[in-house]
């Protein structure tokens with residue numbers, strides 16, 4: 001069982017990455033093979049539509065190794081900081097490049113049964129401030145890609161209280177990884 005963690009913050013080892021890594025640790029404790037990647041160096045979608053026919057993307061960039069990992073993953077952890085009230089540009093650019101997994105008639109080309117954990121971190125005090133962004137992300141994963149979300153970790157106040165100091169949150173992240181691994185167990189591998 002493979003679980004890929006994707007971090008849409010350029011800040012290595014900070015809030016978003018710390019939580020994504022904890023989720024991976026939880027999945028690993030249940031026997032998953034895990035890999036964490038930063039969503040850097042990914043070019044925007046060219047909207048050439050060639051992926052509809054070819055089922056692959058013509059752009060040879062940092063997204064190609066990510067496609068290779070996604071094609072073998074049963075679980076994904078998507079982590080983004082909130083930038084100007086939404087997911088970061090890095091995360092959105094990654095999402096646009098998932099267009100290759102949507103067929104011309106909106107059919108899902110991601111292999112079936114993939115499960116996800118969503119991680120969002122932000123600085124504002126209100127712990128519910130970006131529930132709407134999590135809802136948006138969860139629904140896009142489900143509708144366009146057929147990926148069901150098993151857990152969401154939303155961390156506010158990361159300025160005053162960096163997540164690395166919040167044992168309760170780290171525990172919840174670990175447990176989310178355990179839950180993800182269990183949910184993934186029955187997922188068939190690609191091809």
Ligand SMILES: Cc1cc2nc3c(=O)[nH]c(=O)nc-3n(C[C@H](O)[C@H](O)[C@H](O)COP(=O)(O)O)c2cc1C
Nearest residue numbers: 009014015016081082083084085121122123124158
């Ligand atoms: C460009 C930019 C925009 C941001 N916009 C918001 C925002 O709209 N709301 C908020 O609460 N925090 C905002 N933040 C703060 C980050 O969401 C917060 O520091 C986050 O936890 C950073 O994650 P990281 O430590 O993984 O990089 C912003 C930070 C940056 C750099």
